[in-house]
Amino acid sequence: MGYRATLGGETFRFDTLARLMAAATPARSGDALAGLAAQTDVERVAAQTALADLPVATFLSEALVPYEVCEVTRLILDTHDHKAFGTVAHMTVGQFRDWLLSDAATTRALQALAPGLTPEMVAAVSKLMRNRDLIAVARKIRVTSAFRNSLGLPGRVGSRLQPNHPADDLKGIAASTLDGLVYGVGDAVIGINPATDNIPTATELLRMLEDLRCRYDIPTQTCVLTHVTNTIAMIEQGAPVDLVFQSVAGTQAANDGFGVSLAMLHEARDAALSLGRGTVGQNVMYLETGQGSALSADAHHGVDQQTLEARAYAVCRAVEPLLVNTVVGFIGPEYLFDGKEIIRAGLEDHFCGKLLGLPMGCDVCYTNHAEADQNDMDVLMTLMAGAGVHFLIAVPGADDIMLNYQSLSFHDIAYLRNSFGLRAAPEFEDWLERFGLITESGHLIDGATGAQRLLGAS
Amino acid sequence: MSDEVARDPFARLRAATPARIGLGRSGAALTTATSLEFQYAHARARDAVHRPLDIPGLKAALAPLETVDVQSAAPDRQTYLRRPDLGRQLGSGVVLDSMEGCDVALIIADGLSADAVQSHAAPVLHALCPRLMGLRLSPVVIATQARVALGDAIAERFGARLSIVLVGERPGLTVADSLGAYITFAPGRGVRDSARNCISNIHGQGGLTHDLAAHKIAWITREALRLQLTGTGLKEEASALPGPNPDALPS
Numbered sequence: 038m039g040y041r042a043t044l045g046g047e048t049f050r051f052d053t054l055a056r057l058m059a060a061a062t063p064a065r066s067g068d069a070l071a072g073l074a075a076q077t078d079v080e081r082v083a084a085q086t087a088l089a090d091l092p093v094a095t096f097l098s099e100a101l102v103p104y105e106v107c108e109v110t111r112l113i114l115d116t117h118d119h120k121a122f123g124t125v126a127h128m129t130v131g132q133f134r135d136w137l138l139s140d141a142a143t144t145r146a147l148q149a150l151a152p153g154l155t156p157e158m159v160a161a162v163s164k165l166m167r168n169r170d171l172i173a174v175a176r177k178i179r180v181t182s183a184f185r186n187s188l189g190l191p192g193r194v195g196s197r198l199q200p201n202h203p204a205d206d207l208k209g210i211a212a213s214t215l216d217g218l219v220y221g222v223g224d225a226v227i228g229i230n231p232a233t234d235n236i237p238t239a240t241e242l243l244r245m246l247e248d249l250r251c252r253y254d255i256p257t258q259t260c261v262l263t264h265v266t267n268t269i270a271m272i273e274q275g276a277p278v279d280l281v282f283q284s285v286a287g288t289q290a291a292n293d294g295f296g297v298s299l300a301m302l303h304e305a306r307d308a309a310l311s312l313g314r315g316t317v318g319q320n321v322m323y324l325e326t327g328q329g330s331a332l333s334a335d336a337h338h339g340v341d342q343q344t345l346e347a348r349a350y351a352v353c354r355a356v357e358p359l360l361v362n363t364v365v366g367f368i369g370p371e372y373l374f375d376g377k378e379i380i381r382a383g384l385e386d387h388f389c390g391k392l393l394g395l396p397m398g399c400d401v402c403y404t405n406h407a408e409a410d411q412n413d414m415d416v417l418m419t420l421m422a423g424a425g426v427h428f429l430i431a432v433p434g435a436d437d438i439m440l441n442y443q444s445l446s447f448h449d450i451a452y453l454r455n456s457f458g459l460r461a462a463p464e465f466e467d468w469l470e471r472f473g474l475i476t477e478s479g480h481l482i483d484g485a486t487g488a489q490r491l492l493g494a495s
Numbered sequence: 496m497s498d499e500v501a502r503d504p505f506a507r508l509r510a511a512t513p514a515r516i517g518l519g520r521s522g523a524a525l526t527t528a529t530s531l532e533f534q535y536a537h538a539r540a541r542d543a544v545h546r547p548l549d550i551p552g553l554k555a556a557l558a559p560l561e562t563v564d565v566q567s568a569a570p571d572r573q574t575y576l577r578r579p580d581l582g583r584q585l586g587s588g589v590v591l592d593s594m595e596g597c598d599v600a601l602i603i604a605d606g607l608s609a610d611a612v613q614s615h616a617a618p619v620l621h622a623l624c625p626r627l628m629g630l631r632l633s634p635v636v637i638a639t640q641a642r643v644a645l646g647d648a649i650a651e652r653f654g655a656r657l658s659i660v661l662v663g664e665r666p667g668l669t670v671a672d673s674l675g676a677y678i679t680f681a682p683g684r685g686v687r688d689s690a691r692n693c694i695s696n697i698h699g700q701g702g703l704t705h706d707l708a709a710h711k712i713a714w715i716t717r718e719a720l721r722l723q724l725t726g727t728g729l730k731e732e733a734s735a736l737p738g739p740n741p742d743a744l745p746s
Contacts, residue, residue, distance in 0.1 A: 066577050070577065070578065070580070201514075206512065209514065212505075212508035212516055213516055215508065216508070216516035374577060405540040405667065432514075433516045433518070434514070434525070441668075442667075446518075448518075456523070481523075485503065489504050
């Protein structure tokens with residue numbers, strides 16, 4: 038058994054499907070750290086050549102992570118929709134790429150195909166695609182989700198307003214929230230990462246956000262990004278929970294590291310649904326992922342980080358989320374070394390998530406020890422906007438003072454609106470206009486005037 | 496509404512958070528001044544990551560404490576950033592003799608901010624050593640291209656009962672020279688991070704003062720040696736510093 042390709046008279050062999058997938062992955066530091074990356078550039082192309090000839094259906098009979106030891110593998114294989122798979126069942130991975138890029142792969146065809154695809158299939162085809170291919174196909178896919186507003190509609194990009202504070206200071210968080218609203222940010226969610234991760238703090242923050250949302254009557258949803266068990270407890274205590282947050286990964290072992298299981302996610306979703314707080318939809322889950330999480334938890338089973346990331350999307354898909362966010366540059370340079378690797382990974386994650394039918398957003402971000410800067414973020418956000426990203430994260434001045442990393446600034450969401458004509462969710466946009474924060478053409482009004490309107494109403 | 500609020504409604508909100516709010520804008524972009532401020536902060540953070548430790552300067556600051564320098568298995572900064580595993584192993588050729596009855600191994604690791612180590616490691620150790628009176632201390636090991644777990648390998652060579660690692664934390668835009676302290680009982684290969692106690696945010700911009708950090712580290716050290724453990728089973732409950740306001744002490 039094994040896979041091979043001959044290039045220029047030299048034959049390259051790959052013993053297992055996992056080895057083949059890893060060797061075919063565009064270079065990144067995390068796979069090198071795991072000892073899984075191709076040894077040379079030519080070996081990588083050889084692996085891609087062998088992968089192109091592999092029947093897509095192989096992934097239904099050969100599991101990369103054993104079925105017996107991993108509930109994520111069981112979820113993927115047990116819920117696979119064979120009928121939907123029909124369109125591409127006879128194809129090789131290479132033919133699948135050609136088809137995705139062809140005019141035959143319409144928005145409708147891609148939507149119908151999604152339940153027939155597994156994470157391994159979409160990861161495999163992404164390894165044969167250039168950045169422009171990932172953008173071109175993702176742009177054709179439409180995924181909508183809704184809670185108090187409708188996200189994912191054509192010509193629109195959502196944004197998460199992230200008003201974190203190192204001491205969870207309520208006034209400080211409110212100040213950052215007002216700043217973001219003046220920029221028209223926050224339709225995807227107003228979401229806080231708490232510095233102190235416990236139930237009393239999370240509840241206090243959640244009540245503050247709820248007060249603020251109600252005071253201004255903002256058609257959006259709020260979230261405190263605490264562990265799923267904390268959120269379940271808060272729901273039981275009667276806290277105003279809109280969305281359930283959780284970080285998830287692509288193997289059961291890595292999810293164990295996060296202290297989460299599929300059963301817990303379903304329990305949390307049921308609890309949030311029981312509150313019936315959504316007005317235009319009932320997608321109540323907000324999930325975050327990122328390449329490298331399984332390796333950092335020593336739970337990668339010899340599988341490359343991009344394939345494992347796509348497997349995390351199977352976990353997300355099972356709970357019909359409002360938002361899925363790849364926190365692409367947060368994990369650090371030992372997984373994604375520089376701007377080039379972060380940009381590639383962001384586009385891969387977005388493509389794979391969307392192809393599987395997810396409302397895929399991105400935290401366009403980096404840490405100070407990565408070889409990246411705001412210029413790389415400018416490139417990635419602009420590409421993401423072109424690819425039709427569901428939502429992006431934004432913080433005041435691109436500087437998250439609690440998590441100590443850089444994301445996008447509120448300004449950047451305004452840039453995407455002004456320069457590319459992208460708009461906020463319709464319900465939220467109406468609110469911005471009603472409040473006098475944007476003009477009829479969707480441009481922001483003068484910042485001081487906008488802030489006064491909000492402060493005057495407070 | 497006052498004139499100032501009319502001009503800058505964020506004036507009163509700014510006091511509530513160190514976040515970059517109310518920056519103003521040029522079109523949808525940052526203004527030139529705020530853009531340059533951001534670049535300056537990022538440049539400082541990057542310099543803190545990449546600047547090598549000035550070892551002679553650090554030794555002078557540590558005097559009269561005895562020192563030894565070692566390097567991890569990561570030969571340079573680029574490798575260090577890509578290979579956390581190498582930053583946890585001692586480089587080949589490092590000789591550290593076993594010390595009979597060593598209680599505490601003292602280690603300074605450059606980590607991700609040599610600036611943090613340069614500014615804060617010596618004053619913290621000068622404040623700490625008198626508080627560890629009666630315990631047998633190793634020489635101060637200055638470790639470069641080093642991660643926290645390198646302290647386990649070093650302490651194992653000494654045969655120390657406990658290790659204290661002072662390490663440069665990952666720089667943020669606001670604070671680029673924050674020092675952390677990790678205390679590990681029974682240090683050795685395979686120690687899990689959950690088996691360490693950590694004191695973080697030792698720096699001069701609203702962080703822990705050198706004296707208070709030393710007080711907490713000493714408290715944890717004595718408790719750890721008494722209870723024979725560190726980590727999730729040992730909660731830091733050091734009392735407030737006795738005497739005058741610690742902020743007023745020279746550091």
